Amino acid sequence: MVQDPIEKTGKDLEPAREAAKTELGGNGKSFEENIARLEALTRQLERGDLSLEEALERYKEGVSLIGYCQRSLERAAKEIEILTDGLNNERESSG
Numbered sequence: 001m002v003q004d005p006i007e008k009t010g011k012d013l014e015p016a017r018e019a020a021k022t023e024l025g026g027n028g029k030s031f032e033e034n035i036a037r038l039e040a041l042t043r044q045l046e047r048g049d050l051s052l053e054e055a056l057e058r059y060k061e062g063v064s065l066i067g068y069c070q071r072s073l074e075r076a077a078k079e080i081e082i083l084t085d086g087l088n089n090e091r092e093s094s095g
Contacts, residue, residue, distance in 0.1 A: 027064075031072040038065045 027034070041062045045055060 026068045026071060029068075031069060034065050034068050034072070038062055038069070041065070 029037070041058045044050060045058055045062075050058065
């Protein structure tokens with residue numbers, strides 16, 4: 001019986017999925033939550049009514065959020081690559 005390529009590659013992704021669960025962007029928030037917070041910080045900074053200290057704190061938080069979002073995107077790209085490679089390999093072996 002031929003194994004479904006999606007099922008097979010899904011098993012290959014388990015370690016990455018487990019790592020993503022424990023990190024979840026590194027701060028316990030989803031990618032979408034981090035983006036929403038980053039957008040809110042940007043609006044606050046653009047208003048220009050924060051003190052220098054407050055602006056610096058918001059900026060630091062934003063830099064951290066950018067890092068979390070980049071790591072989330074990199075994990076997603078790797079997962080897509082694994083899935084695509086698995087499907088391509090399955091097509092090559094069955095064709």
